[in-house]
Amino acid sequence: MYLSIFLQASSSGSSLTSMLPFLAMILVLYFFMIRPQMNKQKKEKKFQAGIQKGTRVITTSGIHGKITEINDTDGTVTIETGAGKIKFERAAISLELSKKYQPKEKK
Known part of the structure; x- marks a missing residue:
C-alpha cells in the first residue's frame, strides 16, 4: 500500500x-x-492619435509629406507630397519611419 x-x-x-x-x-x-x-503597437497608436497639422511624416508605403488636414470622423489625414495632396488612413503613418524624418532637437 x-x-x-x-x-x-x-x-x-x-x-x-x-x-x-x-x-x-x-x-x-x-x-x-x-x-x-x-x-x-501601443506606441504606434499613441503616435497616430497625437499627430498634428504640419507634422512631417512617412507612410508605411514610403510616401514622404506634411500633414495638411486631419479628419477625426473617418480617421483619415491629408498629406501634401511633391505630387499633390493624398488622403491616407491614420494607420498608414509609420512611427518608426517618421521619427527619422523629424528634425533633430537641439539640447
Whole structure:
C-alpha cells in the first residue's frame, strides 16, 4: 500500500518536471516576442492619435509629406507630397519611419 502511494506521488512529480521546459519556452516567447510587439503597437497608436497639422511624416508605403488636414470622423489625414495632396488612413503613418524624418532637437 505504501509503495503504490509513493509511486503515484513520484509519477505526478515527473509529469511536472517534463512540462517545465514547455512552460519555460512559453515564458521566453512571451517576454522576448509578444510583449515587445504589444508595446510597439501601443506606441504606434499613441503616435497616430497625437499627430498634428504640419507634422512631417512617412507612410508605411514610403510616401514622404506634411500633414495638411486631419479628419477625426473617418480617421483619415491629408498629406501634401511633391505630387499633390493624398488622403491616407491614420494607420498608414509609420512611427518608426517618421521619427527619422523629424528634425533633430537641439539640447
